[in-house]
Each structure stands twice: as structure tokens, then as C-alpha cells.
Amino acid sequence: MAELDNLAARLIDGRINGSPVEDSVDLPRIEAAVREILEAIGEDPDRPGLIETPRRVARAYAELFAGLRVDPSHVLKTSFDEDHNELILVREIEVQSFCEHHLLPFTGIAHVGYIPGISGQVAGLSKLARLVEVYSRRPQVQERLTSQIADQLDQSLEARGVIVVVECEHMCMSMRGIRKQGAKTVTSAVRGILQSDARTRAEAMSLLRGTTG
């Protein structure tokens, strides 16, 4: 599992281009399924333009869903002690995920913030973005993505407070179905003091929006 976890973490980084990808998912099964889909929509999977498509899609899925094989608690393992007991916030972390209902992308941004706990555990800033990646690269719903990020931060850092706000556009709403482009879904998850104390939350919200005045 540790080896696979490591492989998937590198996949998330986009650093694998080659055979190791095959170890992480059942590629032949995905290929067969994609071929089936192509036939079912009335295409000829053997025409030159499509002949390699099932293989490409399988490899793309290995990368796009690599988050399923990473243990999110590993991401925040390398936290360190720092004498800072107020809000730490990383704004506008890119989100690229897939709605689990239609397997279509939803994309946008996440703001991730926390107030360190009495243990004084602080995470490397990039780890917050990595956490977003690990949970995004799975079939998801935006609400769960948001609360999973918040809960993991809460648990791993024993934070006094956590705030996560995610703002995304869903392709399943813009390309099909209701076909409304530009609609943004905003979800939030707050934990600890950021949930219980309205003033602290309001302060965090204004920083999160980029307004400090």
C-alpha cells in the first residue's frame, strides 16, 4: 500500500509518464469499457482516430483519479512547530475535480485556512494545496470535497479552527442538462473556533475574500 500510495502521490504531481501508471488502476478493464462506450454511441472504435483512445482514456483516468490511492493523512505528516496562533490562509488554490454523478469535471478555486492548536502544529503551505489535490482527484461532490479537506486539517493539526471555502463551476450544469454556463457553486466548511465564534469567522471571511479593511 505504501508503495502504491507513493506512486499515486507522484501521479498527482504529474511526474509519471510511462509504465508505472499501469500499476495503479486496472487499465485493461477501463480500455474494454471505453471501447464499449464508443460502440454504444455509434462510433467505430477501430477507425484510425479512435484506435488508441481506450488506452489513452485508461491512462488519463489513472492520473485523474489517483487521489483514491493516496492516504490524505500522509500529506500533513511533515507539520512542524511554530509560534503562530492566528489564522493561516492560502487563497485561490486551483480545484480540478469530477462530479460523481456524471463523471464530468468541476473546476474552480479553494480557500483553505486554519488557526493552529495548542500543540502549535503548522503545515507547510504547499501541503494545503496537496490536500486539495488528493481529495479532488476522486469522483466527488463539492460538499464532500469541502468537508473532507476541513476534517483532515482539523484532525492532523489539532487546529483550533478550520475554514474551507470552495467555489466551482460544474460541467454537468454547463455542458448538458440545464446548460447554464458561469453558475458558481460555493460551499464552506468551518470547524472549531471558526464555527463557534462569529467574530473570528467574520475576520477569516474578510481575509478570504481579499478584503482586510
Ligand SMILES: Nc1nc2c(ncn2[C@@H]2O[C@H](COP(=O)(O)OP(=O)(O)OP(=O)(O)O)[C@@H](O)[C@H]2O)c(=O)[nH]1
Ligand atoms: N449537491 C451537489 N450536486 C451535484 C454536484 N455535482 C453535480 N450535482 C448534481 O447532481 C444532480 C444529479 O441529479 P439527477 O436528477 O440524478 O441527474 P440528472 O437527471 O442528470 O440531473 P440534471 O443535471 O438536472 O439533468 C444534478 O442536479 C447535478 O447538478 C455536487 O458537487 N454537489
Ligand SMILES: [Zn+2]
Ligand atoms: Zn454532475
